[in-house]
Amino acid sequence: MQIDKQTLNDLDIFCPEEERISLFALIDKTKTTGGSDCLHEKLMYPPDSFGKLIQQQKSIRYFAESKAVFQLPMGEMQLKAVEEYFATNIDVVATGRWLSSLQFCLSDKSSFHFLKSSLPEAIRFVETLKQILYQEGNDLPTILQQIDAQVESLWNDSSFKQAREITRHPSVSFHKWLQADRLLRTMLKERYKTLIDAYFELDALLSMAIVTREIGFHFPEWAESGETFFNVEEMYHPLLKHAVPSSLNMQKEHNFVFLTGPNMSGKTTFLKAIGLTVYLAHVGMGVPAKVAHMSYMDRLMTGITFTDNIAIGYSYFFSEAKRVKQLAGSLSNGEKVFAIYDELFRGTNVKDALDASTMIISGLMAWKESLFVISSHLTEIGETVRSFQNTQSLFFESSLRDEKPIFTYRLLEGVSTMRLGMTLIDNEGIMQMLKRDLRIG
Numbered sequence: 141m142q143i144d145k146q147t148l149n150d151l152d153i154f155c156p157e158e159e160r161i162s163l164f165a166l167i168d169k170t171k172t173t174g175g176s177d178c179l180h181e182k183l184m185y186p187p188d189s190f191g192k193l194i195q196q197q198k199s200i201r202y203f204a205e206s207k208a209v210f211q212l213p214m215g216e217m218q219l220k221a222v223e224e225y226f227a228t229n230i231d232v233v234a235t236g237r238w239l240s241s242l243q244f245c246l247s248d249k250s251s252f253h254f255l256k257s258s259l260p261e262a263i264r265f266v267e268t269l270k271q272i273l274y275q276e277g278n279d280l281p282t283i284l285q286q287i288d289a290q291v292e293s294l295w296n297d298s299s300f301k302q303a304r305e306i307t308r309h310p311s312v313s314f315h316k317w318l319q320a321d322r323l324l325r326t327m328l329k330e331r332y333k334t335l336i337d338a339y340f341e342l343d344a345l346l347s348m349a350i351v352t353r354e355i356g357f358h359f360p361e362w363a364e365s366g367e368t369f370f371n372v373e374e375m376y377h378p379l380l381k382h383a384v385p386s387s388l389n390m391q392k393e394h395n396f397v398f399l400t401g402p403n404m405s406g407k408t409t410f411l412k413a414i415g416l417t418v419y420l421a422h423v424g425m426g427v428p429a430k431v432a433h434m435s436y437m438d439r440l441m442t443g444i445t446f447t448d449n450i451a452i453g454y455s456y457f458f459s460e461a462k463r464v465k466q467l468a469g470s471l472s473n474g475e476k477v478f479a480i481y482d483e484l485f486r487g488t489n490v491k492d493a494l495d496a497s498t499m500i501i502s503g504l505m506a507w508k509e510s511l512f513v514i515s516s517h518l519t520e521i522g523e524t525v526r527s528f529q530n531t532q533s534l535f536f537e538s539s540l541r542d543e544k545p546i547f548t549y550r551l552l553e554g555v556s557t558m559r560l561g562m563t564l565i566d567n568e569g570i571m572q573m574l575k576r577d578l579r580i581g
Contacts, residue, residue: 141186141188141193141422141438141440142438142439142440143185143186143419143439143440144441144466146441146443147440147441147442150442150443151163151412151416151419151442151444152379152412153183153419163183163378163416164179164180164183166351166379167179167183167347167425168347169346169347169350170343170346170347171215171216172212172220172339172343173220174219174223174340175339175342175344175346175347176343176344177340178337178343178344182196182348182423183423186419186422186423187422187424190362190436193422193423193424194362196345196423196424197359198281199282199283199424200345200348200349200424200425201349201359202280202281203281203346203350204350204352204353204359204426210276210346212342212343212346213268213272214265218261218264218265219340221258221261222262222265222332223336225255225259225261225262225325226324226325226333226336228254228255230248230251231244232321232322233318233321233322236319236322241314241315241319244318245314245318252314252317252318255317255321256317259307259321259324260307263303263304263307265335266291266294266295266300266335267304269287269339270291270292283338283342284342287335287338287342290331290335290338291335293331294328294332297327299323299324299328300323300324300328303320303323303324303328306319307320348424355378355428357378357420357425357426357428358426358427358429358430358431358432359427359432360421360426360429360433362433362434362435362436363434363435363436366435367391367392368391368392368395368435368476368509368510369390369433369434369435370388370389370390370391370414370418370435370478370511371389371390371431371432371434372387372388372417372429372432372434373430373431373432374430374431375387375388375413375414375417376413376428377409377410377412377416377428378413378420378428380409383409383428384406384549384550385429386410386413386549386551387551388414390513392509392530393529394531394532395508395512396501396504396505396511396512396525396528396530396532397512397513397514397531397533398501398515398516398521398533398534398555399411399515399533399534400515400517400519400534400535400555401515401535401536401537401556402538404547405535405536405537405547405556406536406549407482407536408444408482408515410536410551411480411513412444413428414480415440415442415444415480416428417432418434418437418440418478421434422436422437437510437511438470438475438477439477439478440478440480441466441467441470441479442479442480442481442482443460443463443467443481443484444480444482455487456487457485457488459487460484460485460486460487463481464500471504471510476509477507478510479504479510479514480512480513481513481514481515483515483517484496484500484501484514484516485497493518494518494520494521497516497518498521501521501525502524502528505528519555519557532553534553534554535551535552535553535556536548536551536552536556537550537551538556
């Protein structure tokens with residue numbers, strides 16, 4: 141699935157923690173810096189095909205649902221030592237002559253001690269992984285199969301065997317130590333780097349599995365055909381402590397949702413919950429819903445947060461128009477898009493907003509292989525929406541009690557006619573504050 145910077149920002153996937161809670165901060169349970177970097181990459185770029193997605197989901201599901209919790213065998217300090225060893229710019233003693241080894245040790249004792257202390261860590265890294273994988277047995281997920289193959293390749297290599305034998309006897313000569321170093325940092329360096337990268341990926345996938353298990357996410361079931369649908373029960377926003385769950389049923393015959401409700405009724409939170417559910421499913425994790433059935437989408441696109449871009453001369457309204465154009469481009473390219481837009485064209489006057497929204501929504505109705513959820517304050521659009529058979533209108537319940545707004549966050553069928561703007565202004569006493577006593581002065 142493709143995802144862009146705007147959508148990542150709208151859904152709070154990455155953001156400074158002092159500003160907002162990010163999804164990355166919630167998911168990042170990694171034990172190594174490299175694992176955290178790999179997790180960031182996985183969330184930035186979801187699997188780009190359905191096959192890769194299922195492969196990643198199977199790995200995460202294996203760790204999340206295993207009776208015995210899989211523990212990462214080595215942490216940050218051990219991995220850092222192995223990384224630094226293979227990243228060092230210390231020259232390898234190129235020949236096997238004893239005199240060359242002696243000259244190296246006499247000229248740079250600190251480098252020799254670094255190599256001698258790092259070598260056993262590099263050997264132990266492979267030994268530890270081999271032991272852990274042996275205990276796991278057969279039927280391993282893809283990531284462990286990859287690591288297992290890489291470990292076996294190293295384990296059976298004559299250069300590794302020779303280096304391992306040398307490091308088992310700390311009292312051997314400096315000449316032997318440098319011989320072992322030459323074997324690892326020349327013959328085996330690239331294979332070690334590949335194994336380290338795979339270990340970081342394992343750390344990232346374990347983090348995704350831990351969060352799925354601890355929070356109680358449920359893995360979605362995927363459509364095996366080319367159908368288009370998104371069915372969830374008791375879906376909620378995972379970054380809210382007391383989120384009220386909602387259910388949503390979309391398919392080709394009803395692929396367009398028109399969402400209404402006054403401010404603070406829960407529309408934007410609901411839209412973000414949908415986006416995060418689609419997103420988490422497409423990175424292979426469980427989702428914040430009791431039940432989820434969906435089809436694979438080529439792209440997730442949102443239009444929730446817009447700003448004026450003074451630097452390039454974009455007004456708020458023009459930024460909205462550009463975003464809709466991006467959606468049109470993706471649809472025209474044949475992509476199956478899950479599109480979520482909050483308050484179309486709120487950056488312009490009511491007349492233009494109504495005309496533009498009606499035109500765009502009417503145009504989107506023809507793209508029945510994609511899914512659309514669009515919210516609006518312009519309830520007048522409801523008449524246009526109802527004229528199409530593939531739509532459903534939903535709203536969030538609200539009411540007034542003693543002139544105070546009451547929000548239940550319940551999702552109901554229909555179009556909301558509740559307008560609370562003036563009520564809120566009256567309740568805040570704004571006009572009383574603005575009244576000027578003309579008798580003064």
